[in-house]
Amino acid sequence: RKEVEQDPGPFNVPEGATVAFNCTYSNSASQSFFWYRQDCRKEPKLLMSVYSSGNEDGRFTAQLNRASQYISLLIRDSKLSDSATYLCVVNRGNTPLVFGKGTRLSVIA
């Protein structure tokens, strides 16, 4: 089983839709969790960290379920500019970050 698994998509949604991405991780010792965004042919950039209590940043909400080893990202009121690949990232502590392969989102007008 891969350490970090994501549905590759693509998710094709209309503008204004709500879309959710899921990510599972295999190592229960994982301690820090992040969502990165990567535009086509560009470098990844941090979108948001994921905290145990869940956190929200504008239209984006991240949730963590340690018992199920599951992370989610919810995007409300999708914009065309949200089209990108979303990478789930996990840190086990004392080791480099582990990146998932990403989920591709296309928001359609």
Place this chain on the structure above:
Amino acid sequence: SQTIHQWPATLVQPVGSPLSLECTVEGTSNPNLYWYRQAAGRGLQLLFYSVGIGQISSEVPQNLSASRPQDRQFILSSKKLLLSDSGFYLCAWTPHGTGILENGPYNEQFFGPGTRLTVL
């Protein structure tokens, strides 16, 4: 503010040729530095990381090597490229003491613009 540079932006090389990719960071001292490769249809793969001048840790055995001759300079090299070396090479940095050895909310990695390498 900190910036990270990579060059070249794109590169086409024949099989068996050497490779040298350069990464430099400005505006910070003693950063942790990383080399990643992203192949088509695959996730980011960490190749090397460095916590200081001359200190290199290899994550994946391969025909690539890395060097850190100066505090803010990280170089990825190969003596003979393989077809499988094609991919998007990304350099990244984290502040000293974070990203590898420390756990917590300070593990954000800052990526350079990348080098797209095609080996023919």
